[in-house]
Amino acid sequence: MAEETMQFKTELEQLLHLITHSLYSHREVFLRELISNAADAIDKVRFEGLNNEEILEGHSDWKITLKADEEAKTLTISDNGIGMSREQVIENLGTIAHSGTKAFLAKAKEADLENNPELIGQFGVGFYASFMVADDVTVVTKAHGADAVKWESNGTGEFTLSDADKTERGTEITLHLKEDATEYLNEWTIKSTVKKFSDFLEHPVVLLTTKKDEETEVEEEVEEQINSQKAIWLRPKSEITDEEYGEFYKHISHDTNSPAETIHYNAEGAIEFKALLFIPEHKPFDMMMNNDPKSHLNLYVQRVFIGNDFENLLPGYLRFVKGVVDSSDLPLNVSREILQENPMLDKIRKNLTSRVLKTLANLKKTDYKEFEIFHENFSTILKEGLQSDWENKEKIADLLLFESTNKEAGEKTCFADYVENMSDDQEEILYLAGENRASIENSPYLEKFKADGKEVLLMIDPIDDFVIPQLMEYKGKKLKAVNKGDIDGDDLKEEEKEFEGYIGYAKDLLNGVKEVKLTSRLKDSAAVLVGDEMSMSPHIEEMMRRMGQDVPPRESVLELNPEHTVVKKVQALYNANEKDPKVETLTKLLHDQAVIASGAKLDDPAGFAARLNEVLAD
Ligand SMILES: Nc1ncnc2c1ncn2[C@@H]1O[C@H](COP(=O)(O)OP(=O)(O)OP(=O)(O)O)[C@@H](O)[C@H]1O
Numbered sequence: 329m330a331e332e333t334m335q336f337k338t339e340l341e342q343l344l345h346l347i348t349h350s351l352y353s354h355r356e357v358f359l360r361e362l363i364s365n366a367a368d369a370i371d372k373v374r375f376e377g378l379n380n381e382e383i384l385e386g387h388s389d390w391k392i393t394l395k396a397d398e399e400a401k402t403l404t405i406s407d408n409g410i411g412m413s414r415e416q417v418i419e420n421l422g423t424i425a426h427s428g429t430k431a432f433l434a435k436a437k438e439a440d441l442e443n444n445p446e447l448i449g450q451f452g453v454g455f456y457a458s459f460m461v462a463d464d465v466t467v468v469t470k471a472h473g474a475d476a477v478k479w480e481s482n483g484t485g486e487f488t489l490s491d492a493d494k495t496e497r498g499t500e501i502t503l504h505l506k507e508d509a510t511e512y513l514n515e516w517t518i519k520s521t522v523k524k525f526s527d528f529l530e531h532p533v534v535l536l537t538t539k540k541d542e543e544t545e546v547e548e549e550v551e552e553q554i555n556s557q558k559a560i561w562l563r564p565k566s567e568i569t570d571e572e573y574g575e576f577y578k579h580i581s582h583d584t585n586s587p588a589e590t591i592h593y594n595a596e597g598a599i600e601f602k603a604l605l606f607i608p609e610h611k612p613f614d615m616m617m618n619n620d621p622k623s624h625l626n627l628y629v630q631r632v633f634i635g636n637d638f639e640n641l642l643p644g645y646l647r648f649v650k651g652v653v654d655s656s657d658l659p660l661n662v663s664r665e666i667l668q669e670n671p672m673l674d675k676i677r678k679n680l681t682s683r684v685l686k687t688l689a690n691l692k693k694t695d696y697k698e699f700e701i702f703h704e705n706f707s708t709i710l711k712e713g714l715q716s717d718w719e720n721k722e723k724i725a726d727l728l729l730f731e732s733t734n735k736e737a738g739e740k741t742c743f744a745d746y747v748e749n750m751s752d753d754q755e756e757i758l759y760l761a762g763e764n765r766a767s768i769e770n771s772p773y774l775e776k777f778k779a780d781g782k783e784v785l786l787m788i789d790p791i792d793d794f795v796i797p798q799l800m801e802y803k804g805k806k807l808k809a810v811n812k813g814d815i816d817g818d819d820l821k822e823e824e825k826e827f828e829g830y831i832g833y834a835k836d837l838l839n840g841v842k843e844v845k846l847t848s849r850l851k852d853s854a855a856v857l858v859g860d861e862m863s864m865s866p867h868i869e870e871m872m873r874r875m876g877q878d879v880p881p882r883e884s885v886l887e888l889n890p891e892h893t894v895v896k897k898v899q900a901l902y903n904a905n906e907k908d909p910k911v912e913t914l915t916k917l918l919h920d921q922a923v924i925a926s927g928a929k930l931d932d933p934a935g936f937a938a939r940l941n942e943v944l945a946d
Pocket residue numbers: 361365366369407409410411412420421449450451452453454455456498499
């Protein structure tokens with residue numbers, strides 16, 4: 329096929345511009361990216377070869393080869409992996425921008441890219457990192473059953489494709505190094521960079537150098553393996569340094585920080601596997617950018633990489649956990665679909681889940697400060713487990729921290745401490761969910777409990793209102809939202825007789841109110857709206873409306889404080905003359921203020937303003 333010139337996709341062009349113009353420091357990451365692509369390509373062909381040996385073409389001496397040519401100023405990275413067909417080259421290296429590219433571009437603009445070159449890896453733009461060090465890149469590649477093809481570009485606007493005469497499957501990437509990047513021709517630099525980033529890679533990384541035989545003066549190529557190739561998760565814990573764990577974590581997570589916790593163990597017994605898991609301290613960028621609800625641990629079977637998309641390896645609510653699971657009990661030569669169904673995976677999941685939860689519980693006990701950082705970043709995700717993992721509900725609940733009426737803003741407590749501090753006569757765990765602490769800490773819903781000296785948990789994470797009710801109870805104590813349903817001892821049946829007429833009037837007058845009653849739950853406030861036990865809190869309804877979702881009309885109970893001057897006044901006015909227009913104005917105002925205090929929005933703010941002005945002018 330004739331030579332063909334094609335345009336990069338717009339986003340890729342922008343990306344390349346950024347890479348070539350902004351990235352001068354930490355450029356060594358290009359080698360990590362290219363070597364990791366080569367390793368992925370080998371994993372892919374090896375995996376496909378399990379069921380279709382033909383594809384291997386008798387060529388499975390897996391190897392990633394680096395070769396520096398001082399004269400030509402080129403560094404070549406080659407592999408005998410899966411290779412690419414012409415169509416795949418066009419797609420992968422030019423026209424399809426990975427979903428993360430846009431996000432990367434947005435982030436790169438605001439971030440100081442020069443000091444954060446890790447962004448390159450975090451957004452899956454790996455191959456293009458080549459242009460940090462090269463002004464011209466050539467890719468020659470051949471896939472099984474396809475013709476070899478050559479891709480070439482100087483990273484500005486377009487790339488060319490032409491035929492190539494490569495005969496063996498695999499990919500060879502030649503970087504023509506920029507004048508200021510020739511250090512990557514240096515043997516020592518190459519070796520130390522590979523050691524740093526790719527030492528644990530399962531496949532050998534070899535360096536080809538030309539050495540002159542001192543006696544014969546004949547030049548010959550020498551091949552030297554430069555990575556130790558020891559899968560870190562297979563090595564004994566005692567031999568692994570924190571740096572090694574840290575580098576490996578960064579490699580698989582694309583995080584730039586060290587993990588909060590490292591979990592490394594061998595499971596033995598009913599099922600045998602090795603796991604190396606990391607709990608991050610902060611949310612890595614990729615997690616902030618996409619909302620994938622699944623976990624992605626890397627699954628190996630007898631050291632062969634199988635994939636990172638096995639949903640039943642770890643539940644979605646632990647998706648912040650990064651790591652590797654390697655099992656020798658799972659069958660190797662079956663399709664991914666069949667493997668996905670294997671009941672062993674469920675056993676592994678149970679084991680991993682309980683290990684992660686135990687580690688978090690231990691972190692909470694031994695390093696509360698570190699745990700708080702973890703909680704700040706990941707508790708919203710963790711809470712999803714209250715809904716989906718009934719078996720571990722209480723263990724998850726034990727890991728949750730909440731603000732409370734007994735603590736200063738920002739200070740947290742947990743269910744266990746709450747229950748510990750409950751007085752003997754208190755039967756329920758009380759909580760109030762809202763948008764933020766400031767908007768709920770003076771809420772009328774809390775008045776009675778404050779007066780009685782009872783602690784109320786203040787739940788200000790938007791997910792709380794959805795998931796906390798699912799917990800139902802903790803250590804036998806029922807959970808009770810103080811703005812929903814009845815509360816003990818708030819009935820004022822006797823007094824209600826006196827207010828009977830007015831209560832009936834108010835109920836008929838007000839929209840969205842299914843019942844009006846008197847309450848003793850209020851001390852300073854005049855009125856409050858109370859939802860059904862199972863209803864959503866008004867602030868959640870508000871949030872859903874803002875997201876364009878349908879919210880069914882709410883029917884609440886309006887509770888009035890018979891001790892309050894305004895309530896007394898309106899009742900007296902009603903008794904004197906039920907047609908007095910002030911009765912209507914004041915009743916609506918009582919309702920308006922209860923709506924505002926509940927965190928909901930007024931249906932008719934202009935009407936409220938008019939009513940308020942009427943009263944003020946009186
Ligand atoms: N050595 C290679 N052999 C075969 N295919 C390759 C090779 N290098 C890159 N590719 C293909 O090109 C695609 C794009 O590579 P690139 O490094 O830009 O992103 P990625 O590897 O998918 O993402 P990430 O870098 O985050 O892992 C790869 O997904 C792969 O399909």
